[in-house]
Amino acid sequence: MELLKQRILKDGRVIGNDILKVDSFLNHQMDVALFNEMGKEFHKQFAHKNITKILTIEASGIGIACIAAQYFNVPVIFAKKTESRNLDSDAYLSEVFSFTKGKTYTIRVSKNYLNSEDTILIIDDFLANxxxxxxxxxxxxxxxxxxxxxxxxxxKGFQDGGKLLREKGFDVKSLAIISSMENGRLSFTE
Incomplete structure (x- = not known):
């Protein structure tokens, strides 16, 4: 998606060879107009899949998922990373290692919100590992x-996450794929 690539080039900051800071428009301060265009693009890519719900993980994926959901006219569910007294104890659980945080979380989604009749679209801000x-x-x-x-x-196309997911047969669509981040510069896969 050219609009997203241009925004990354304009406002993104490369740190080292593997961190891209896009917090001024993507995952701290959010550019809702940009998210709106991203939501349209996700809908264009996945409308034929008859999506019934969008699933993301807290926190950075929530904004993008919510904007995209309006084009699918479906609810958004987000997996929580922490236990809470007001979260149903009957939940689906999975272990997730966060590249950014460098730690493992047990994520959870209440069994009340996902079932065998659903077709799920997962949306997230970044794909690294x-x-x-x-x-x-x-x-x-x-x-x-x-x-x-x-x-x-x-x-981050130079890391193994996208390859791993595609090899498992998942239909992965990324709006911007970075092929390298070296010496403070980045390049995209076309």
Whole structure:
């Protein structure tokens, strides 16, 4: 998606050879107009899959997922990373290692919100090692729902996550795929 690529080039900051800071428009301060265009693009890519719900993981994927959901006219569910007294104890669980945080979380989704009649679209802001998407896919599998696809805003194509997910047969669509980040510069896969 050219609009997203241009925004990354304009406002993104490369740190080292593997961190891209896009917090000024994607995952801290959010550019809703950009998210709106991203939502339209996700709908264009996955409309034929008859999506019934969108699933993401807290926190950075929630904004993008909510904007995209308006085009599918479906609810958004987000997997929680922490236990809470007001979360149903009857939940689907999966372990997820966060590349950004450098730690493992047990994510959870109430069994009240996913079932075998659903077709799920997973949406997230970044794809690096694929662990978040795999954890969410595991939750979809536990529920008996069908996984319609995985929509990613920014994929780090030089890391193994995208390759891993595609080799497992998942329909992964990334709006921007970064092929390298070296010496403070980045390039995209066309």
């Amino acid at each position: 694929g662990k978040a998407a795999l954890g969410l896919a595991h939750i979809v599998e536990q529920s008996g729902a069908k996984l319609g696809g995985i929509g990613i805003a920014v994929e």
